[in-house]
Amino acid sequence: MEKILVIGCAGQIGSELTLELRRIYGNSNVIASDIKPASQEIMEGGPFEILDVLDPHRLFGTVARNKITQIYHLAAILSGNAEKKPIASWNINMTSLLNVLELGRELELKKIFWPSSIAVFGPTTPRENTPQYTVMEPNTVYGISKLAGERWLEYYSNKFGVDTRSIRYPGLISNKTEAGGGTTDYAVEIYYEAIKHGKYECFLNKDTTLPMMYMPDAIKATIDLMEAEKSTLSSCTSYNIAGVSFNPQEISSEIKKHIPNFSISYKPDFRQAIADSWPKSIDDSLAKKDWNHSIKYDLANMTKDMVDTIKEKFTKGLL
Ligand code: NAD
Ligand code: SER
Secondary structure (H helix, E strand, O other): OOOEEEEOOOOOOHHHHHHHHHHHHOHHHEEEEEOOOOOHHHHHHOOEEEOOOOOHHHHHHHHHHOOOOEEEEOOOOOHHHHHHOHHHHHHHHHHHHHHHHHHHHHOOOOEEEOOEEHHHOOOOOOOOOEOOOOOOOOOOHHHHHHHHHHHHHHHHHHHHOOOEEEEEEOEEEOOOOOOOOOHHHHHHHHHHHHHHHOEEEEOOOOOOOEEEEEHHHHHHHHHHHHHOOHHHOOOOOEEEOOOEEEOHHHHHHHHHOOOOOOEEEEOOOOHHHHHHOOOOOEOOHHHHHHHOOOOOOOHHHHHHHHHHHHHHHHHOOOO
16 A cells, blocks of 8 residues: 655645645645645645645654655755755755655655656757766756756765656646746746736747657656556656757747737846756657657647636636
């Protein structure tokens, strides 16, 4: 019987991943936690705790008391916000991971999931079809913390036998919870603004292509990786996964097919330099080979789903 702890359940990924894990493993077997309250659905649908992952004693208590076997550690400060508070963000991103890895070692947890990001790559990385193994010289606080985190996963795996699993998520697009302060957030905000106001001022240039993924594909990839036989996995650090690459002009054209009067303008800010240092597209052949990674959504069917879902919320007065 698996007992799962999700850390960061109130965030963009946690708010959806927690529900899917509860559907698979049973509500009472998935303990949701965050430093802040989560949605009613999460707090009332199963066990929920306010937990600061930076407090190792509380974390130990929660894991031991609930006989946790797996942790999904999602708490982090994302790229845009991390540039505003570099040292605090480094501390949250790294200390939290080390607290979780230490617990994995001490309590011999079965598996730990921790997400990395396309932010591990930097301006010297090949930007088209970025390989799994390549030059990695990130120049953002967030990217440096993710690259260091990947190295720590491998260290704990090799040195202590902790089963660590990880994905370098592309920018994630979803309609349940706001995006958490990243550079790819524009691709979430644009849908809400299109439906609420018919226009959007984008903080990236029109031709800034980035790899993205719709949340249902990201959740499926995460659980597929965690459920894969250990013997099939050739990496204990982070797998590239590709998703779909597009730029603001292309997503805007797709939205116009559903909202013909939609207009977009461009006012790049500090996040443009971050986006310019990241890949445009990703080679995910290793994830396909090792655990049969695949996706269902491209720009067209993702946009239809986003527009339909957000329109429905808007019509019901939920936005
Ligand atoms: P998010 O900011 O939406 O959610 C993070 C959650 O962590 C928040 O609910 C926050 O309250 C919680 N948290 C912060 N500090 C905490 C603490 N000290 N203790 C407990 N909880 C704390 O982020 P997200 O988009 O859901 O991302 C989750 C993970 O996935 C992060 O590691 C992020 O770097 C990674 N990731 C996300 C994306 C994306 O596009 N969303 C892409 C690549 C990687
Ligand atoms: N979506 C994330 C960000 O922009 C990528 O890790 O920070």
